[in-house]
Amino acid sequence: MMKLHIIGPSGSGKTFLAKQLSEKYHIPICSLDDLFWDNSQGAYNCKRDAKVRDAMLGQTVSQENWIIEGVQFTWCESCFANADVIYFLDTPSLLCRFRIIRRFLKRKISRSSRKNETVRSLIALLKWTKKFYKVNLPEMQNMLLRYNDKVITLSQRKDIQQLVSF
Numbered sequence: 001m002m003k004l005h006i007i008g009p010s011g012s013g014k015t016f017l018a019k020q021l022s023e024k025y026h027i028p029i030c031s032l033d034d035l036f037w038d039n040s041q042g043a044y045n046c047k048r049d050a051k052v053r054d055a056m057l058g059q060t061v062s063q064e065n066w067i068i069e070g071v072q073f074t075w076c077e078s079c080f081a082n083a084d085v086i087y088f089l090d091t092p093s094l095l096c097r098f099r100i101i102r103r104f105l106k107r108k109i110s111r112s113s114r115k116n117e118t119v120r121s122l123i124a125l126l127k128w129t130k131k132f133y134k135v136n137l138p139e140m141q142n143m144l145l146r147y148n149d150k151v152i153t154l155s156q157r158k159d160i161q162q163l164v165s166f
Helices: 014-025 032-036 050-061 077-082 093-110 119-150 157-164
Strands: 003-007 029-031 066-070 085-089 151-154
Touching: 003 014, 003 077, 014 029, 014 066, 014 085, 014 157, 029 032, 032 050, 032 066, 050 066, 050 077, 077 119, 085 119, 093 119, 119 151, 151 157
Parallel strands: 003 066, 003 085, 029 066, 085 151
Antiparallel strands: none
């Protein structure tokens, strides 16, 4: 049994790390964004009903093995409590913002995005990320103190590469 939670700011590399660990350990991934946002209608930025979201999360957490990744933390107590390891990606703000822009451009060029992202939504995410570092990140770090015995902070690329190497 392996239950891993990956948390960090937008653009910190959570999805990349989750995919690498999933491939290494053959464990399914659950993205908290997929639970939080309802993109079924092709719209962007539509929140899912909290009861539905929480039921979906409960279903994932009840499984034997999982990797859950996302920036969300205020409604994810069960993830943290049930995780064997919590990886906190401590990535500099400037690098995260660069990655957010790069991801947006890659999606637009390849037309691979399943979301209807716009320049306006990109700007909103960049503004949200700036606020996140000032407001939400300290709250997240404070919440993680409760789970200090199972939190591993990854702040350098070499740490992540070592973790995912086969």
